[in-house]
Amino acid sequence: MKNLLVLGAGACAAAAVSVGLLGAGVASADDAVVGQTFADAKAALSQQGMSAQVATTVGDRKDWNECIVTSATPASSIDGFGESKGGVMNVNLNCYAKYGTALWPGYSLQSPTGRKMYEADLAAKEQREAQQAAAQQQAEAAELAGEDAQVAGE
Template sequence: MKKILSIGFMSAMCVAASAVALGSGTASAAPSVVGMKYSDAQEEIENAGGKAVVASRVGDKLDLGDCIVTNIWDSSFLRISQADESEMSVALNCAGEYATATNPGASVANPLGRAAKSKAEQEAANQELSELEAPVTPDE
């Protein structure tokens, strides 16, 4: 039994090592769209000559175009007799830009969540400032 477990463990380690050696993650041909809204990323991918395909989606709070791209990679699908080189798979976060006590989203410990929270706080501060600069007085 120990021999079977050690062979299985060694096989898993070989697969992991070969994945690291071959490289994993975003392919070089895929444009850098991580952190963008899907609608903007889709346009960028099309401008680069590709076609965006949603490979995974987390959450349902946002519309598809407002979802945040969390990863992109070249799809390697074989269509009939040839590979489709133009497809780019994307992973989306549709839970929200950043997590709060009442809404899901990216953790503020993550750079994307931290940036989204900073942006939202800045927009709220600008809104408050514009309201203070233009006070409303009752008509006399």
């Protein structure tokens, strides 16, 4: 009798471990898409053999493909007709601006998410401005070199 109880407990433990391991793959899929745009999340889930289904949206300032995924959970694997429809991820979208401004609602700049988005946009803006300034300096240098060559040729 004791052997049956030990065997039964061992089988239950093995089943729990295997269920935990199977669930780990799905958990990583939903964590991986949080913070991405819906378009990027759809592409990432597609590479994993899954599809994205919008569960909820907050805000109406953007097209769905530009909205930010705020959370994701695996959809029920059985539909209303009792048929399996695995491989679907329910996503919740924030369709406001990335971070709040005086004109647009969004994540607070005091929140880690809002601060991160703001700093990334600020760094991208500074990089664009630096590239534009370098291109302008290069164009001015080329123009001066052309004028110098023209003066020397006269």
